[in-house]
Amino acid sequence: MGGAVVRRRYLELVPLAEARExxxxxxxxxxxxxxxxxxxxxxxxxxxxxxxEVRARIPSPPAPCAAMDGYAVRSADTFxxxxxxxxxxxxxxxxxxxxxxxxxxxxxxxxxxxxxxxAPGGIEVRRAVAPGQHVRAxxxxxxxxxxxxxxxxxxxxxxxxxxxxxxxxxxxxxRKLRLLFIPTGSELLPPDAPLQPGKVHETNSIVxxxxxxRWGGEAEIHPIVPDEPGLLERALKEALEADYDxxxxxxxxxxxxxxxxxxxxxxxxxxxFHGVAxxxxxxxxxxxxxxxxxxxxxxxxxxxxxxxxxxxxxxxEEYYGLPLEREGKVAGVLKRRVHSPLGTREFVRVRLEExxxxxxxxxxxxxxxxxxxxxxxxxILEVPEEVEFIPRGARVEVELIPRGR
Amino acid sequence: MGGAVVRRRYLELVPLAEARExxxxxxxxxxxxxxxxxxxxxxxxxxxxxxxEVRARIPSPPAPCAAMDGYAVRSADTFxxxxxxxxxxxxxxxxxxxxxxxxxxxxxxxxxxxxxxxAPGGIEVRRAVAPGQHVRAxxxxxxxxxxxxxxxxxxxxxxxxxxxxxxxxxxxxxRKLRLLFIPTGSELLPPDAPLQPGKVHETNSIVxxxxxxRWGGEAEIHPIVPDEPGLLERALKEALEADYDxxxxxxxxxxxxxxxxxxxxxxxxxxxFHGVAxxxxxxxxxxxxxxxxxxxxxxxxxxxxxxxxxxxxxxxEEYYGLPLEREGKVAGVLKRRVHSPLGTREFVRVRLEExxxxxxxxxxxxxxxxxxxxxxxxxILEVPEEVEFIPRGARVEVELIPRGR
Numbered sequence: 170m171g172g173a174v175v176r177r178r179y180l181e182l183v184p185l186a187e188a189r190e191x192x193x194x195x196x197x198x199x200x201x202x203x204x205x206x207x208x209x210x211x212x213x214x215x216x217x218x219x220x221x222e223v224r225a226r227i228p229s230p231p232a233p234c235a236a237m238d239g240y241a242v243r244s245a246d247t248f249x250x251x252x253x254x255x256x257x258x259x260x261x262x263x264x265x266x267x268x269x270x271x272x273x274x275x276x277x278x279x280x281x282x283x284x285x286x287x288a289p290g291g292i293e294v295r296r297a298v299a300p301g302q303h304v305r306a307x308x309x310x311x312x313x314x315x316x317x318x319x320x321x322x323x324x325x326x327x328x329x330x331x332x333x334x335x336x337x338x339x340x341x342x343x344r345k346l347r348l349l350f351i352p353t354g355s356e357l358l359p360p361d362a363p364l365q366p367g368k369v370h371e372t373n374s375i376v377x378x379x380x381x382x383r384w385g386g387e388a389e390i391h392p393i394v395p396d397e398p399g400l401l402e403r404a405l406k407e408a409l410e411a412d413y414d415x416x417x418x419x420x421x422x423x424x425x426x427x428x429x430x431x432x433x434x435x436x437x438x439x440x441x442f443h444g445v446a447x448x449x450x451x452x453x454x455x456x457x458x459x460x461x462x463x464x465x466x467x468x469x470x471x472x473x474x475x476x477x478x479x480x481x482x483x484x485x486e487e488y489y490g491l492p493l494e495r496e497g498k499v500a501g502v503l504k505r506r507v508h509s510p511l512g513t514r515e516f517v518r519v520r521l522e523e524x525x526x527x528x529x530x531x532x533x534x535x536x537x538x539x540x541x542x543x544x545x546x547x548x549i550l551e552v553p554e555e556v557e558f559i560p561r562g563a564r565v566e567v568e569l570i571p572r573g574r
Numbered sequence: 575m576g577g578a579v580v581r582r583r584y585l586e587l588v589p590l591a592e593a594r595e596x597x598x599x600x601x602x603x604x605x606x607x608x609x610x611x612x613x614x615x616x617x618x619x620x621x622x623x624x625x626x627e628v629r630a631r632i633p634s635p636p637a638p639c640a641a642m643d644g645y646a647v648r649s650a651d652t653f654x655x656x657x658x659x660x661x662x663x664x665x666x667x668x669x670x671x672x673x674x675x676x677x678x679x680x681x682x683x684x685x686x687x688x689x690x691x692x693a694p695g696g697i698e699v700r701r702a703v704a705p706g707q708h709v710r711a712x713x714x715x716x717x718x719x720x721x722x723x724x725x726x727x728x729x730x731x732x733x734x735x736x737x738x739x740x741x742x743x744x745x746x747x748x749r750k751l752r753l754l755f756i757p758t759g760s761e762l763l764p765p766d767a768p769l770q771p772g773k774v775h776e777t778n779s780i781v782x783x784x785x786x787x788r789w790g791g792e793a794e795i796h797p798i799v800p801d802e803p804g805l806l807e808r809a810l811k812e813a814l815e816a817d818y819d820x821x822x823x824x825x826x827x828x829x830x831x832x833x834x835x836x837x838x839x840x841x842x843x844x845x846x847f848h849g850v851a852x853x854x855x856x857x858x859x860x861x862x863x864x865x866x867x868x869x870x871x872x873x874x875x876x877x878x879x880x881x882x883x884x885x886x887x888x889x890x891e892e893y894y895g896l897p898l899e900r901e902g903k904v905a906g907v908l909k910r911r912v913h914s915p916l917g918t919r920e921f922v923r924v925r926l927e928e929x930x931x932x933x934x935x936x937x938x939x940x941x942x943x944x945x946x947x948x949x950x951x952x953x954i955l956e957v958p959e960e961v962e963f964i965p966r967g968a969r970v971e972v973e974l975i976p977r978g979r
Binding site for chain 1: 617632635637639641673675710714716720722731733761765769771775778780785825879944946949
């Protein structure tokens with residue numbers, strides 16, 4: 170320790186779009202985006218993405234069944250029946266049925282209960298029925314072979330019900346991407362541990378896991394790795410032995426003493442970029458080690474959030490081939506001038522306020538270290554690279570922050 | 575069995591708004607809507623609704639810490655420092671720190687790494703820092719006592735991280751409503767069972783559970799009860815012994831032979847309504863048995879879906895005090911005339927098609943027995959009670975159907 174410690178500087182900052190492209194390209198090259206699938210019980214497929222078309226293996230309903238409560242009959246037996254001249258049907262020539270009950274041959278129609286009176290030894294039918302009337306034909310809902318879910322479609326509750334009704338108790342879904350999250354930092358305590366002086370709780374893994382799972386991934390959280398090069402190297406080597414699609418290392422990618430990750434990645438493999446021209450989220454980096462992509466995520470909570478949305482969300486969207494979270498945008502009037510360095514894409518947390526004149530967009534003060542700016546924000550105002558400031562009073566579009574349920 | 579079977583008719587149909595009011599009122603009277611809470615680990619609170627305000631018990635960060643990588647110093651020691659006249663600090667008068675590391679007293683500022691050069695026996699500081707510069711003060715993100723989540727607020731990933739960072743490893747949330755779902759019907763097989771002739775798979779419980787869980791409830795699924803009065807009565811009595819907020823009985827509430835639920839509820843308690851003036855979903859009923867609300871849900875899949883959205887979703891919204899699923903509406907041009915009986919609220923499943931002239935709204939043919947109409951629909955067109963038809967070419971508003979993720 171002392172003054173002789175060598176400190177690394179950022180390599181050149183890479184524009185966000187280019188950094189994202191390098192990351193996604195590396196993931197593609199390394200097979201992360203290749204289609205992989207697994208078979209699961211349809212009941213467990215909620216929210217999963219279909220990897221194959223699902224077709225009805227059996228028709229639904231599987232056989233003719235009553236569409237109303239009443240009596241299954243041979244329609245020919247009822248011809249000419251009317252209230253003034255009911256037809257008598259004796260035992261064996263009718264069958265009481267409730268909605269959903271099978272209508273077995275030779276019966277071919279159902280007389281609704283309202284059109285029938287009891288009579289000694291049978292029933293009196295007061296209105297004729299046509300062949301097939303009040304009967305749901307086999308396959309009326311889904312004929313055999315009907316497409317239920319297309320590849321790339323999401324299994325909704327209704328789709329799952331349809332699968333089960335048509336002889337598809339198991340379905341093929343895209344395998345979830347498996348992400349490892351390695352929190353680093355000697356000052357960190359596990360979220361459950363009691364607080365100690367000079368320490369803070371590690372909470373980034375909570376935010377990571379929640380978003381990754383919502384986007385359709387599996388997140389495994391590695392124990393906290395203190396800022397010692399040997400330990401992280403060992404953790405990384407172990408992780409490479411396992412079956413993760415992507416290894417995310419959190420914090421330790423800026424310029425500090427403990428920030429040895431860029432060097433480690435360069436030594437163990439290839440560093441694709443280190444430092445992205447966005448704020449928050451600048452200390453994002455990416456490398457390839459042992460044929461596996463490694464993403465370095467910033468440790469400040471707001472930076473982490475921005476970086477995840479800019480790098481991980483597009484990864485899931487590309488893997489699944491569908492857009493995630495259509496949260497929508499809101500337009501409003503900017504209530505405070507916003508500055509951003511030229512060449513940097515800035516993500517400003519804003520509060521929205523409904524006023525008589527419309528929606529007000531109020532930038533929240535505070536840096537990327539402040540989780541509170543994210544917690545109390547309603548949306549994100551993006552300032553493009555070529556814009557140095559947006560004046561007060563400008564009409565701007567804000568991306569709403571997705572909220573829980 | 576034979577002609578002498580007595581068949582019940584619908585009691586008078588109740589308008590939807592009134593039926594819903596009776597149901598919610600009964601739930602209110604019976605304590606279902608009363609606030610109840612439980613304490614959970616903050617890590618397990620994702621998506622739950624806060625029952626109490628959460629405040630920071632300790633500040634975050636808990637102590638001053640470095641906002642940049644560099645050297646913790648006494649700011650007074652650096653006064654006057656500039657590149658042309660750096661200040662030398664010897665061992666003990668500085669401390670190398672990384673972002674997030676504590677800045678212990680008497681140090682009160684951080685000199686960024688870029689402004690420091692190593693020197694024999696110490697460091698040379700090339701720029702002065704002011705007291706507090708590049709230091710995150712204790713409580714900068716959340717001061718002690720700061721409000722993190724208000725009662726009625728939803729725990730997002732970020733809110734959970736904030737709770738853990740501020741000494742709130744456990745939080746109070748509204749208890750989930752507990753719903754029992756009793757599927758009835760002699761023709762039903764459990765979703766997992768192999769198909770048998772004359773039988774169909776019970777799939778309504780899958781749709782029920784998925785929606786109830788999404789709305790913040792707990793769903794327990796009862797084994798299938800065949801259409802025999804004694805069996806359902808026994809199941810209902812057992813259910814009353816348990817701790818459910820609401821008992822839902824599926825099917826068996828229309829007019830058939832096995833449809834003895836209205837009679838059963840009248841005998842065991844009070845029938846609040848039987849038959850709602852809506853389509854699909856007419857055979858919805860509600861009663862009170864043993865101080866417990868009982869909702870009879872229709873057996874046809876589309877009817878069930880509509881009835882759940884019209885009765886259960888408002889129950890959850892009232893219990894939690896917040897709107898669920900802001901799915902949004904879409905306007906478009908109706909491509910086929912739609913009919914609906916006067917006095918009935920009709921929920922027409924429609925497909926949306928984007929054309930050069932805008933959005934086309936195409937009603938899907940097929941009755942409420944057809945799950946396919948729901949599966950392939952994009953939205954719902956509501957036809958109010960006082961409207962008998964909507965002409966082709968009319969501009970209509972469609973409620974989008976919420977989809978999976």
